[in-house]
Amino acid sequence: MTEKNAFLEAFKRTKYQLVGHGPRNFQVLKEALSSYDEDYESDVYGNGKVIEDFQEKMATYLGKDAAVFFPSGTMAQQIALRIWCDRNGIHKVAYHPLSHLEIHEEDGLKELHRIEPILLADKNRLIELEDVLSLEEDISCLLIELPQREIGGQLPDFEVLESISTYCREKGIKLQLDGARLFEILPYYQKTAAEVCQLFDSVYVSFYKGIGGLAGAILAGDQDFIEESKIWKRRHGGDLISLYPYIITADYYFDKRIHKMATYYENAIELARLFNECKATSTLPSIPVSNMFHVHFEAPIENVKSILIDVYEETNIGITGNLRPIDENSCYCEISLGDQFSKVPKETISNVFQILNDKLSGIVK
Numbered sequence: 284m285t286e287k288n289a290f291l292e293a294f295k296r297t298k299y300q301l302v303g304h305g306p307r308n309f310q311v312l313k314e315a316l317s318s319y320d321e322d323y324e325s326d327v328y329g330n331g332k333v334i335e336d337f338q339e340k341m342a343t344y345l346g347k348d349a350a351v352f353f354p355s356g357t358m359a360q361q362i363a364l365r366i367w368c369d370r371n372g373i374h375k376v377a378y379h380p381l382s383h384l385e386i387h388e389e390d391g392l393k394e395l396h397r398i399e400p401i402l403l404a405d406k407n408r409l410i411e412l413e414d415v416l417s418l419e420e421d422i423s424c425l426l427i428e429l430p431q432r433e434i435g436g437q438l439p440d441f442e443v444l445e446s447i448s449t450y451c452r453e454k455g456i457k458l459q460l461d462g463a464r465l466f467e468i469l470p471y472y473q474k475t476a477a478e479v480c481q482l483f484d485s486v487y488v489s490f491y492k493g494i495g496g497l498a499g500a501i502l503a504g505d506q507d508f509i510e511e512s513k514i515w516k517r518r519h520g521g522d523l524i525s526l527y528p529y530i531i532t533a534d535y536y537f538d539k540r541i542h543k544m545a546t547y548y549e550n551a552i553e554l555a556r557l558f559n560e561c562k563a564t565s566t567l568p569s570i571p572v573s574n575m576f577h578v579h580f581e582a583p584i585e586n587v588k589s590i591l592i593d594v595y596e597e598t599n600i601g602i603t604g605n606l607r608p609i610d611e612n613s614c615y616c617e618i619s620l621g622d623q624f625s626k627v628p629k630e631t632i633s634n635v636f637q638i639l640n641d642k643l644s645g646i647v648k
Contacts, residue, residue, distance in 0.1 A: 290588045293591075293592045293595050294601040295601070296595070298599040299627040301601065301618075301620075301624055302618055303495075311532060315534075316531060329516070333530055345480045345503045346475075347480060349509035350501045350509065351513055352500070353500045353501070355499070355500060356463055357388055358500075359501075360384065361384070361391055361395065362519065363424075364392060367457040373423045374398045375398065375421065376398055376425070376459075377403050377418065378403065378461075379402070379431060380403075382400075383463075385402065401420055408434070410427060411443060412447055415451070422456060426459045426461055427444070429464070430573050435576050436571065458482065458484050459483065460483040462488045462489075463488065464573060465488050466488070466494065467547065469544060470573075484508075486501075487502050488500060488501050490536070490537065493547070494536045494537050495536045496532035540621075546625070547621060548620075550620045550624045555570060560640070562643040562644045563643050576617075577616070579614075580613060580615065582614070587606060594639050597638060598635050600627060602618075602635070605617070
């Protein structure tokens with residue numbers, strides 16, 4: 284077994300975990316399906332009550348005219364940007380240097396659609412209005428990710444979003460929301476999803492992150508935009524004969540968890556405080572603005588893994604199953620709060636962090 288797998292397995296063996304909704308096993312689908320009659324008809328190539336009802340429900344929730352369900356957010360966002368570029372006649376879009384499109388999609392936007400990305404802002408900070416104002420090239424669309432995952436899930440002030448939206452509309456630049464974690468940021472902004480989405484021309488949301496479904500995404504916008512996106516969905520092979528396992532889990536867990544987002548956010552603030560009290564440990568941001576944040580350890584990854592495995596075995600509580608190196612002397616992990624945190628006996632959590640602090644103090648001067 285590799286070192287990475289040994290660390291993950293140690294995390295999985297714990298009785299309780301501080302993060303997530305629980306194991307991604309067959310029970311996730313089984314639970315959602317149990318609420319449906321076995322004779323309920325599936326969708327067929329993008330049509331049918333199960334998919335159409337969910338699309339309408341999400342369009343209403345997001346405050347848009349229409350919506351379409353995609354098997355993946357990667358497909359949905361590339362298609363959204365392609366449509367805006369074709370309509371404006373400029374095959375250039377702008378987004379953050381650490382956007383999912385730039386670092387996780389094998390240049391899909393460039394290779395499949397011949398769209399040139401313009402990278403805005405420094406990779407270690409958010410896009411600000413000044414970055415948009417200083418654009419030297421014409422673009423068809425600006426994509427903004429809320430929250431900006433790769434820098435700890437940071438968020439701009441809502442007033443900044445409003446000013447960017449106003450400027451883009453004045454200049455004829457379309458604004459696309461990468462809202463993979465849109466539901467999770469609403470408690471911080473104290474806004475409805477529709478209030479956030481009204482600033483954007485098109486919106487993508489995910490159903491396997493904070494919601495905890497199997498997979499899948501919604502793309503929402505005006506009616507003409509969505510009708511065109513359906514054509515592109517077919518071209519990409521996204522109209523599987525049936526998508527109902529993804530739709531049913533998305534719908535079921537949306538209803539189950541959407542009202543818990545404020546609790547996840549409050550738990551993230553509590554957990555970040557405990558991390559920041561530990562030796563050689565800090566969170567980014569220092570106070571979370573959603574249910575997720577990054578934890579930075581000022582120690583080599585091998586040492587931190589060893590310490591965490593000891594903590595897991597000693598307390599039977601898991602903190603993370605995934606550590607990533609920053610350099611030879613530091614590493615980090617991503618923390619995302621869900622249903623699991625509330626299951627951990629509260630009296631044991633402070634003990635976990637006392638033990639973690641003691642062990643980190645032993646290796647850091």
